[in-house]
Amino acid sequence: MQNNDKVRLVWDCKGSNIYPVADEITHQTIEFINPCQASSYDSIFDLWIQKPDYARAEDPNGRIFRGDNLLLMEFLINNGYRGAFDLIYIDPPYLSSSAYNSTIKIKDSGSDISDHISRPVFSDHGTEGIDKYLNDIYPRLKIMKELLSERGSIFVHLDWHISHYVKILLDEIFSPDSLINEIVWCYGGGSGSKRHFHRKHDVILWYAGSKEYIFHPQYRPYTAGTLERGLTRIKGDKYQLHQEGALMQDWWTDINKILSPTAGENLKFPTQKPEALLKRIVLTASNQGSLVADFYAGSGTMAAVSQEMGRRWVICDDSPIAIQTSLERLIKQGRGTFTIEQVGIDPQPPDKRSYLKLKPPSIQRFNETSALLLLGIEDYIPHEQNRSLLKNNWGIKNLIDFWEVDLNYDGSIFKSEVQVLRDRKVYDDSISLSLKLRVSIRNAYKIAVKVYDVFGDSALQVQEFNM
Ligand SMILES: C[S@@+](CC[C@H](N)C(=O)[O-])C[C@H]1O[C@@H](n2cnc3c(N)ncnc32)[C@H](O)[C@@H]1O
CATH class of the missing domain: 3.40.50.150 (Vaccinia Virus protein VP39)
Known part of the structure; x- marks a missing residue:
């Protein structure tokens, strides 16, 4: 298929927007x-059994x-x-x-x-x-x-x-x-x-x-x-x-x-x-x-x-x-x-605009190799610019869209291993703010939770504790 050189569309500034657009691209x-949705109704979400293959x-x-x-x-x-x-x-x-x-x-x-x-x-x-x-x-x-x-x-x-x-x-x-x-x-x-x-x-x-x-x-x-x-x-x-x-x-x-x-x-x-x-x-x-x-x-x-x-x-x-x-x-x-x-540079860096506070985690030995970990969200305050869009004063359950957990946070890339989503499409108070997970036993844990809110913002908090 040959280029046809004879016909062209012309406008005043044609060609002014060309690439390369940047010397170095951030x-x-x-x-x-790793999609693994915990149901709000699970009493224990058995991540340990369901997803042994996280390396993928x-x-x-x-x-x-x-x-x-x-x-x-x-x-x-x-x-x-x-x-x-x-x-x-x-x-x-x-x-x-x-x-x-x-x-x-x-x-x-x-x-x-x-x-x-x-x-x-x-x-x-x-x-x-x-x-x-x-x-x-x-x-x-x-x-x-x-x-x-x-x-x-x-x-x-x-x-x-x-x-x-x-x-x-x-x-x-x-x-x-x-x-x-x-x-x-x-x-x-x-x-x-x-x-x-x-x-x-x-x-x-x-x-x-x-x-x-x-x-x-x-x-x-x-x-x-x-x-x-x-x-x-x-x-x-x-x-x-x-x-x-x-x-x-x-x-x-x-x-x-x-x-x-x-x-x-x-x-x-x-x-x-x-x-x-x-x-x-x-x-x-x-x-x-x-x-x-x-x-x-x-x-x-x-x-x-x-x-x-x-x-x-x-x-x-x-x-x-x-x-x-x-x-x-x-x-x-x-x-x-x-x-x-x-x-490119994020003009509105997420994770930094809203405030997230987690409940102190609780962990108990379940058997030789696994433990029960209870995680929970205590508070979430969306960015004030977003809160001002609302006529009513809603609780955090209405304002959180969904949240995710990284069970072994490396301090840079968040690895989402389990996610808590809404069951319905209405942003009501039905989302669970706590989660009980069966996890493998380690001496030390570094767990990160990331919350996405209904405005498209997110916030991250990290918790470090020992078994
Ligand atoms: C018509 S919508 C696409 C809808 C999509 N096909 C779907 O099924 O949901 C166009 C999308 O392009 C995005 N967009 C427009 N200009 C863009 C750009 N320069 N770079 C990246 N995304 C852009 C908009 O934010 C918008 O979400």
Whole structure:
């Protein structure tokens, strides 16, 4: 596939935003996570028996990066990932001029009093205009091409606002004949307009790096009419019905948006895409064991799907709420280990803004090799800037989103070995603030607890004691 030099999209400051963007890219691994969710109702959570194999966390299946994706992609290029990805899916801002918030409800289980807090996630280039948008995405698309493997593909998810401009950029970067499909994803829901047709589709532009791109055909059920008639009556004996169904077209009407607020999949993350959509893309353009990426991760849909389907993955987002939503989602999913890493300087360092106090730990010998450890949270005070968002004075059980334990803290990277999550989606007082664990016997313990709150902040406290 050759580059076509003849057609270019031009805007005033084109080329002013280029990489390398930094001489040296700061990078820090923040957490290793081995999903192991303790139920609030367990009297003893038998971590010792359930997870003897913690060493796997050193070889994670996935990596969540916090920070700007241009910095991350440059970091990946510098660290051996050039040509490493079989699939890149991105769902970037659409130039929709909207500010996106994730709104959650805080409530006590026994009362009707509640607070809704609206947590800003990202704003979609409101007043900045098309040239600023193109200037942001152009170098990113270029570096994504360098990250693609010989057999790799990129899927760029957009809508009517900007897809036509980005198509021309992709033609320039990849070449027009590298466009494999313009997929039209149709969905329903919402009310219509009296001034134009209801806008009910997105566009997904699929470009491949070479003619050898990975492609696994997908199928859809035959229509009732086709099944009744059979193909042969129309097309002759040459055509038979396939067992798998009919070959999928480039317009998809069988997957809807996540519309219902109570849908199991709904994580209250604005712009969250359905897993079924991402599964189709992952199945089509990657293999078991492929490395895949989503550099605009949002709620982590791509990571969750890749984890389920045996792909290794990298995701990135610069919003703390997006990172926390992805983290919690992957813990709940409970498959495979992954990391959280920071690229670039964190403008709002977590762990330092809120206050966490733990109860003094208690430990008792259980048998020859194991002991019972009781851990508990005594106090948590969110950052005052966040507390001022609330009308009511809520207790810590309402304000803690979830918490994690590292049973052997090394003083730098937090290794999350067990996590206490909410059972329900409402931020009520049902989360447990204490945990009884069966752990192996050691002379000395250094245990760290990390709390994530509903505002996207976190705090860490360490306890050292002897058996
Ligand atoms: C449309 S949402 C993605 C939604 C996602 N597909 C899902 O299913 O949840 C776009 C995301 O890109 C993130 N984002 C925007 N610009 C970014 C940048 N330069 N670097 C990293 N993340 C960015 C936003 O914070 C937002 O979470």
